[in-house]
Amino acid sequence: MTGRNTADIPASTIERLPQYLRCLLELQSMGVPLVKSDRLAGLCGSNAAQVRKDFSYLGELGTRGIGYEVSALIEHISELLGVKERRRVAIVGYGKLGSALHGYAGFPERGFEVVALFDVDPAKVGCTFDGIRVFHVDEAPRVVNELGIDIAIIATPARVAQLAADAVVEGGVKAILNLAPTRLVVPEEVDVRQVCLSTDLQILSFRIAQQEGSR
Amino acid sequence: MTGRNTADIPASTIERLPQYLRCLLELQSMGVPLVKSDRLAGLCGSNAAQVRKDFSYLGELGTRGIGYEVSALIEHISELLGVKERRRVAIVGYGKLGSALHGYAGFPERGFEVVALFDVDPAKVGCTFDGIRVFHVDEAPRVVNELGIDIAIIATPARVAQLAADAVVEGGVKAILNLAPTRLVVPEEVDVRQVCLSTDLQILSFRIAQQEGSR
DNA sequence: AGGTGTGAATATATTCACAGCT
DNA sequence: AGCTGTGAATATATTCACACCT
Structure with missing residues (x-):
């Protein structure tokens, strides 16, 4: 199921999104274009399965065998958190x-x-x-x-x-x-x-x- | 089961104890000697079943038909949180x-x-x-x-x-x-x-x- | 091969509902 | 009668394990 509706994103996932966003912005500022779930998990103090599950609620944002595009993740999460405009x-x-x-x-x-x-x-x-x-x-x-x-x-x-x-x-x-x-x-x-x-x-x-x- | 061992108190209960403690100290300063689970729940923004379940992990602190003694609860929770000495x-x-x-x-x-x-x-x-x-x-x-x-x-x-x-x-x-x-x-x-x-x-x-x- | 996406399994938390004291 | 204490039922969250795509 592609989690299009924000209403069915679990509260626990929402609570982690700001954390992911912070790490992703850091990666972006370091010029990293692509990230895998286990790397991001390491940065956030989480684990790879959790990261993938969380992101799966936002849609299919990754590419199998490759990983996630940092900028695309930032875009989606910012949008979802309603912080794209100030x-x-x-x-x-x-x-x-x-x-x-x-x-x-x-x-x-x-x-x-x-x-x-x-x-x-x-x-x-x-x-x-x-x-x-x-x-x-x-x-x-x-x-x-x-x-x-x-x-x-x-x-x-x-x-x-x-x-x-x-x-x-x-x-x-x-x-x-x-x-x-x-x-x-x-x-x-x-x-x-x-x-x-x-x-x-x-x-x-x-x-x-x-x-x-x-x- | 009387929850004597602090290790088997759920994390979610621990997170609420400081909140309970604050409300109980407030009640005590108002001279209230006894409190029922529903009243305390109202003060903490919780519900009566949650309050009773949480307290049940600390032992049998209440009296059926009556309620909980405020000072006894304060004593137990402070002890458990390790804030009796500074x-x-x-x-x-x-x-x-x-x-x-x-x-x-x-x-x-x-x-x-x-x-x-x-x-x-x-x-x-x-x-x-x-x-x-x-x-x-x-x-x-x-x-x-x-x-x-x-x-x-x-x-x-x-x-x-x-x-x-x-x-x-x-x-x-x-x-x-x-x-x-x-x-x-x-x-x-x-x-x-x-x-x-x-x-x-x-x-x-x-x-x-x-x-x-x-x- | 190497990663994601995700159902299924497990663990944790909350709520219900009522037996058991006072 | 009234309120606690708690098993049972439900809901939520995490972790596992593997099918599936590149």
């Missing part, structure tokens, strides 16, 4: 974390453009950083809508993250990346991804404790 | 992101203590921030060992992340949380977790594209 992003909460994200080189490289910043601090509102204006969070409903912002990154303290989310949702944001360690309640059509570094540390801590205990 | 953490790369993490309130609250900072910038090496000293990355093998650091958080640019990892691995770090968008190669016994915000944005972007396409 996605417009806002950062809510312009403290240390927010400003670190604003300067993060990985975003523009991968098709994400920060087009607005939000905070509540009067000392910051109205300023521009690197050409991007800081608006008061109260203006988010209007600004998000006017600038056609798709995704908000929430980098506020946990206790105000829900208010921040409400404001950008009112403006019509379609997805939220939440860096505040709290669960957001949003309408069903808004997609939220939670990033919690403490959670990651705790998972690592578990595995350390497990190793220590087993000795 | 875990010693280093931050490698003390730019905006590194310093944002250093100030992140969630770490001390959850048992993680930042005890050393590393960078290569001569302007930073030797300084102390918030009582914590910045060492040169070259000193990491010694310092990590001397301070008994368990976990390193890598917040360097991607191109030097592997060097940073090599240095802390040499010092005997047991786990790495990698915020640089690159895959690290480390010895098998060192556990790495990758956080990549671009990846998260791309996954959100896919789901937006999918919604848009379906209309």
Whole structure:
């Protein structure tokens, strides 16, 4: 079956596509035109069968006996991830974390453009950083809508993250990346991804404790 | 079967434990002594069956007809995650992101203590921030060992992340949380977790594209 | 020969549904 | 009566192994 419909691509495959894309861009920048599943697997920390299975959901992109054309894979995956045109992003909460994200080189490289910043601090509102204006969070409903912002990154303290989310949702944001360690309640059509570094540390801590205990 | 052995707790359950712990601490701070699976599920964005199944791996912690004692759950989960005593953490790369993490309130609250900072910038090496000293990355093998650091958080640019990892691995770090968008190669016994915000944005972007396409 | 594409087999995770305590 | 604990059923994900194309 040629997996034409994006709806029947497994979630686990989708989660790996950005990783593949990163490795493929690296190969391309090194001038590598063709790649085999086992090589790509090595670069991504995966395995050859997984790679082939994942790509098979995107269509028959490879050539038997040869491998995959790097540029064709990049094309297909970028298309699928919806990052061929730039996605417009806002950062809510312009403290240390927010400003670190604003300067993060990985975003523009991968098709994400920060087009607005939000905070509540009067000392910051109205300023521009690197050409991007800081608006008061109260203006988010209007600004998000006017600038056609798709995704908000929430980098506020946990206790105000829900208010921040409400404001950008009112403006019509379609997805939220939440860096505040709290669960957001949003309408069903808004997609939220939670990033919690403490959670990651705790998972690592578990595995350390497990190793220590087993000795 | 009473799941005494940590080794047979499913990975997916482990990944949810920090989330449960956060909600339980919140309940405790509100003075709630007892919680039922459905209530906790509501707080965590899960469902009651999942909660009960997850907890069943930790032992029989609940009381039928009544629910779970909040303090007992906190005790068990903290124990299991190995965060009852503080875990010693280093931050490698003390730019905006590194310093944002250093100030992140969630770490001390959850048992993680930042005890050393590393960078290569001569302007930073030797300084102390918030009582914590910045060492040169070259000193990491010694310092990590001397301070008994368990976990390193890598917040360097991607191109030097592997060097940073090599240095802390040499010092005997047991786990790495990698915020640089690159895959690290480390010895098998060192556990790495990758956080990549671009990846998260791309996954959100896919789901937006999918919604848009379906209309 | 040397690789992909993919059904079949296996492993893992989630959900259901109800027996078993309190 | 009410809620946990858990086998059984289902769904999802990974891995195997080989037919099939170049």
